[in-house]
Amino acid sequence: MVKKLVPILSFLAILLLPGLGQAQDISAPKYSNEFLNIGVGARALGMGGVQSAIVRDATAGFWNPAGLVGLPKRHNAVYMHSELFAGIVKNDYGAYATNLDSTSALAFSIIRTGVDDIADTRRLQNEYGAIQYDSIEFFSVADYAFLASYARQSNLVRGLTLGANVKIIYRNVGKFANAWGFGIDAGAQLRRGNWNFGLVAKDITTTFTAWKLNPEELESTYLKDAESFNANSIEVTLPRLILGVGRSFQFANRFSALVSTDLEVTTDGKRNTLLSSGVVSVDPRVGMEIGYANAVFLRGGLNNVQQVEDFNGKSSWKVQPNFGVGVATHGLQLDLALSKVADNSQVSSVIVSLAYSFD
Template structure:
């Protein structure tokens, strides 16, 4: 009976999550895409300038010279959850560009044991079915240069879809705004996510929910509210690339990641909480890349009541040849899984190579 119990627990947790953190919903959109960026602890707000800019800072799409496509896959929580991303972007003209990206974060093949026992009280394993719980994010991005030299801006329009089997589903809509500025080889970036706040409207099957709400006695006795609100977050970034003897380069980058609420971040107030991140990328002839970074600085409460500063180190490798770039990152997603470190792979292709 282990599997039915685990399935019931996962269902209750899914609903409890919707109820408990409704002001911090859609967190799957904050995990990050592109192994190259993740290897640098996400400190790419200022430096991003490819197809993945639609996620990190849409203003960076201006740097595209041709069509690009990107794919990424990652497994979390001992391969229980799958995270997939696909992106496409292209320039419109010398002053503007657009992009489209899709994210899916889901757990598949969960056992639905709500019909396990028939009307006569008998256990019938043939009544077990499978379902998925998945979050989807579709983002349309637009970027344009400003008349001020070195400035560009970008806007994201997002559609969020969340599905928990036949038990519940929701739709959400929101906007992001990004800016970049470059002067004397220094790059600056600002990204504000969910600038208007993002609302998710839930549709819940109460009959199905009533079958699982008492799966764990004393937990989750009330239905989640009909809506969730995702509060704005901001990233302020700085980066510079140094060329050493023509063949070698080092890019250093830093981010200040801000949440407008009190959290466990190393700097935390009632108005804003700040989590710094730093990263670097060492390159050789624009062919091989070595990356590293540190971020997610948190005040972690210990068993004795004291606090300790925790942090998240990341490393990565990249290879680029004739318009095809393959990246790998070994990254710790917030100490939230039993297997602390996750292996992430991504590929980016300059589609212009197929016209040569």
């Protein structure tokens, strides 16, 4: 089995090499297209985003496309809504997945993260200095991602599934600027009894997002020299690897448990993570789910380990806890997650997901 896995891992490594080379030659932003790293699905976020090895529903199109092979029923649809920063940022996600046959599956996903009804007060005063409230205009800042995912069971290794997705990114800042981007993710899952292993390579060829600014809206307000205005730019998202392992348990007839962990490796330089260097950073996370009769679920997870400095200059390590619950019946599943729980126990993000599976 190890000999058969070597070519697959080598292939993923070859795909990553162009991006790793560009990491040294191109000055890329460290948090490019960060809206895609918020995560989707209340079940996943309640477990701290630990999904690469265990995901088995339509959200696999986002977390690990290889997990699409293993849908409980032929069709699966998921919708999620969450609000961040006291409801200022709206995060919506929808996905549909279907089994093409016993060995392959297809999924389509859409993500929108945005802030709506932002007031543009640049023309609040007229040429005489009088206030004109009817001159206030409103606009939205939103990021979109459209994903088409495909997965297939491997004929080389028993229990191995492979998947990939193509993602199209559209970002809009009202009438001031917009951008289009394109990227590819790939993943693999290996299932051995109660053990599950996952590998995901996101942005394997690097993702390029081309920005186009509107000079007519920006030059008169922010710039005096029109010739120095650069209306076009390219934002680069460098590759990242996610390795995961999970194990399921069955006990006391109707009780079950699932424990999993992920290691996320970014290639855009030093980040505030548990392990970091000038080239790569490693961010670990762990999650757990306890179920009763496959109908009621209790979840928890830890992620986002960071070193935080207080007002006195003293540094300490902090970890983000996540909690979640879920109920399922007749193919319908409702999940709730509480994420980004602060030290004062105030919840800054509530995630709700509704999923339906049918034949």
